[in-house]
Amino acid sequence: MGWLQFKAIVRKDLTRELRTRDMLVSMILFVLLAMVVFHYAFSVKEGVDLTYFTGGMLWAVFIFAMLLGLNRSFAQEKDERCLDGLLLCPVDRVVIFLAKTAGNLIFLLIIQAVAVPVFTLFFVSRSYVADLPLFLLVLLLADLGICALGTLLATISMNTRSRDLLLPILFLPLIVPVLIAVTAATTTIFATGTSLGSLATRLLFLLGFDLIFMVAAYGTYDFAIGE
Amino acid sequence: MKKVLSAPALFVGSGIFLVLGLLLAFWYSPVDASTMGYSQKILYFHAPIATAALLAFGVAFVAAVLFLRSQDPKWDRLGVVSVRVGLLFSVLVMATGMIWGKAAWGVWWAWEPRLTTFLLVCFLYAAYFVLRSVVEEEQRRATYAAVFAIIAFIDVPITYLSTRLLPEGLHPVVLGPGGGGMPGNMLVSFMISMFGMMLLLAALIRRDLGIEDLKERVADLKNSIGG
Amino acid sequence: MTIAEGAKYVAAAYAVILVVLAAYYLVSARRVSTLRRDVELLEEEVRRRAPKPGTD
Numbered sequence: 001m002g003w004l005q006f007k008a009i010v011r012k013d014l015t016r017e018l019r020t021r022d023m024l025v026s027m028i029l030f031v032l033l034a035m036v037v038f039h040y041a042f043s044v045k046e047g048v049d050l051t052y053f054t055g056g057m058l059w060a061v062f063i064f065a066m067l068l069g070l071n072r073s074f075a076q077e078k079d080e081r082c083l084d085g086l087l088l089c090p091v092d093r094v095v096i097f098l099a100k101t102a103g104n105l106i107f108l109l110i111i112q113a114v115a116v117p118v119f120t121l122f123f124v125s126r127s128y129v130a131d132l133p134l135f136l137l138v139l140l141l142a143d144l145g146i147c148a149l150g151t152l153l154a155t156i157s158m159n160t161r162s163r164d165l166l167l168p169i170l171f172l173p174l175i176v177p178v179l180i181a182v183t184a185a186t187t188t189i190f191a192t193g194t195s196l197g198s199l200a201t202r203l204l205f206l207l208g209f210d211l212i213f214m215v216a217a218y219g220t221y222d223f224a225i226g227e
Numbered sequence: 228m229k230k231v232l233s234a235p236a237l238f239v240g241s242g243i244f245l246v247l248g249l250l251l252a253f254w255y256s257p258v259d260a261s262t263m264g265y266s267q268k269i270l271y272f273h274a275p276i277a278t279a280a281l282l283a284f285g286v287a288f289v290a291a292v293l294f295l296r297s298q299d300p301k302w303d304r305l306g307v308v309s310v311r312v313g314l315l316f317s318v319l320v321m322a323t324g325m326i327w328g329k330a331a332w333g334v335w336w337a338w339e340p341r342l343t344t345f346l347l348v349c350f351l352y353a354a355y356f357v358l359r360s361v362v363e364e365e366q367r368r369a370t371y372a373a374v375f376a377i378i379a380f381i382d383v384p385i386t387y388l389s390t391r392l393l394p395e396g397l398h399p400v401v402l403g404p405g406g407g408g409m410p411g412n413m414l415v416s417f418m419i420s421m422f423g424m425m426l427l428l429a430a431l432i433r434r435d436l437g438i439e440d441l442k443e444r445v446a447d448l449k450n451s452i453g454g
Numbered sequence: 455m456t457i458a459e460g461a462k463y464v465a466a467a468y469a470v471i472l473v474v475l476a477a478y479y480l481v482s483a484r485r486v487s488t489l490r491r492d493v494e495l496l497e498e499e500v501r502r503r504a505p506k507p508g509t510d
Contacts, residue, residue, distance in 0.1 A: 152378070156371045161361040169357055170375065173350040174382050177389035201392060209385060216381055220374045223295055226367065249468075258457070265460030269467040276471070319474055323467045330463035431478075438482060441489040448496035452503065 002095050009086070009099035014106060017073070024110065027069050031115045034061045035122055054123050055187030059179060061115070063146065066108060067168050070150045073104070074158040087225070097151060097221040105147040112139065124190045131189045134196060138189070141206035142182040145213060149174055152217045155224045181205045234437065237430030244423025245272075251416035266330030271416055273323040275424035276316050277345070281383065283313030283428055284352070288380035291373035303369035304443075306376055307359070308435040312428065314352045320345045340390040347386050351379045 017023055038057045042050055050057070076082075086096060116139075120128075128135060150171060157166040181202045188194045196203075217224075252271040258264060287309040294302035324342050329335050336342070358375055362368035 149378075152374075156358070156374060159362070159367070160358070160371075161363070166358065166361055169350075169354045173347050173354060174378065176347055177382070177385045180389045205389065205392065212381060212385070213378070216378055220295070220377060223370050224374050226370070265457045266463050268460075268464045272468065272471055315474070315478060319471055322470050322474070326463055326467045326470070330460060427475075435482070438486060438489065441486065441493065445489060445492045445496060448493065448500060452496065452499055 002092060005089075005091050005095050006099045006102070009091075009096065010103050010106075013073075013100070013103040017103075017107065023069065023072055024107070027065055027107075027111055028114050030068060031061055031065045031111060032118055034064065035115075035119055039122065050123055051125065051191045052187055054119075054190045055183040055185070057123065058116075058119055058186060059142070059183050061119075062108070062112065063172075063175065063179070065111065066104075066146055066150055067171060069107060069111075070104065070154040071158075071164050071167055073107075074154045075163065078158050093222045093225050094218055096225065097155075097217055100155075101147050101151045101217075104151055105143055108143050108147060112143075126190065126193070128189050128193060131193050134194070134199060135186070135189050137203065138182060138185045138199070138206070141203060141210060142178055144210045145178045145206060146175060148210065148213050148217055152213075152221065152224060155221070159226065178206065178209055181209075234430055234434040237426055237433060241423050241426030241430050244419055244426060246423075248272075248416055248420030248423050251419060256413045256416045266327055269323055269327040269330070271420045272424070273320065273327060274417070275421040276323065277320045277341070278421065279424045279428040280313045280316035280320055280345075280348070282425070283309045283316060283432070284348075284376075284380050284383065286432070287313065287376045291376035294369060294373045295377075298366075300365075300369060303372065304436060304439045305432075306369075306372060308432055308439060310352050310355050310376065312431045312435060314349065314356075315431075316428070317345055317349050317352065321349065340387060343390050344383070344387045348383060351382065355379065 035057070038061070042048070042053060042057075150167075153170045153174075154167055157163045157170060160166055185194075185199050185202045188199070248271060252268055256268075256271075258267075287306045290302045290306040290309060293299075294306060321342065324345065325335050328337060328342070355372060355375055359368055359372050362371055
């Protein structure tokens, strides 16, 4: 029963996004533009090598894009009162959380599917095809943490007065551990290539982060989403 | 209305221990043998304040859980007060940490585990107050604040862990009080200061709770008058 | 670093602690006295408005 509800909510969110496509397109454009901004932000010298900045740039872009995306999607829900309708059904609140997180995750993955190749084109000089599975693993683990935490906090912040500005303030300090782990891992993959063994600590750390906050969200989402 | 009756006693008690600790630190404990030398004396208050701050946030965590369970506003009041005192102490940790950093390493700032963690802690709990300020309805405000206090506290050890376990490769300095353990005559002063700081924490929380109670009383009286 | 120089930093650190804590205490002390006065005034007001026997 929970699984069916889960699928239904995810499908509803995705169809709505994909039907209008405006948010998807906007976020992709934002991500690409942000990369251009970063290029100008860091090119202080002719031919400067940005290889060791690549991980940081990539994830900074994704995190800021995610903040915008979360705000938009929740704001729409609230304005159209979809959430109220959803709450009237006998759905376990946690299912709503998981469904929203999954929806956001899929959304983020779609954006990354476009953004990563372009980023590689702009900034990465080494071919990391050999490390692609590893890269995708890192991506997925970090995405999960970002989406879970982001969904939980967006649920809270959308009900407040200054919702657009509040989410980053709540989210950014909390996501720093993920940032620390993922930028180092990503930079290593881009710069020199690496193996599963040497990334093991970071991967386990990301996994731990994801699990801990999924559990925390499980315990608190009832309260976050309100009566 | 017992109000702030026991607070003066706590303040006096904490004052005694802190002064005692201070005297011991300066006249009894030896000067640190490592390169830090005399500036190590800052540690006798810096570390206890840090521990007290974390303890305050732990209290806030427990208060948050109890509030969500019982919906009793008194837990919310305890939460606000502990976070406020915790934030106050965290700012002091940063200030003393930076002064110590300047004395011991010659730089005002370094991205090392403890300073970085407390910087993020300050951001995190400042966000707590921002969150509170943008929610108008009392019950909801307390609920959201409780959820955030829980998430934030879980994140603190994770953040500390991430700054320690995942070296970013560029740390110019490694912080640590001279060597592993502390010789006996340093430990004594340290422990006494630690105890004094705990008492100070209790005293400030107790006092601030009394102030919150007074505020409640004023609000109640205004309500009964119909103002 | 000589002891003298080190001592300056140490003194600065403890001074900061003292000043900040004292400031916090004093600011809240002022709020306490305002609140206490408010409570008294309001209680006075409540007593005044209590229905007197004979009216109503």
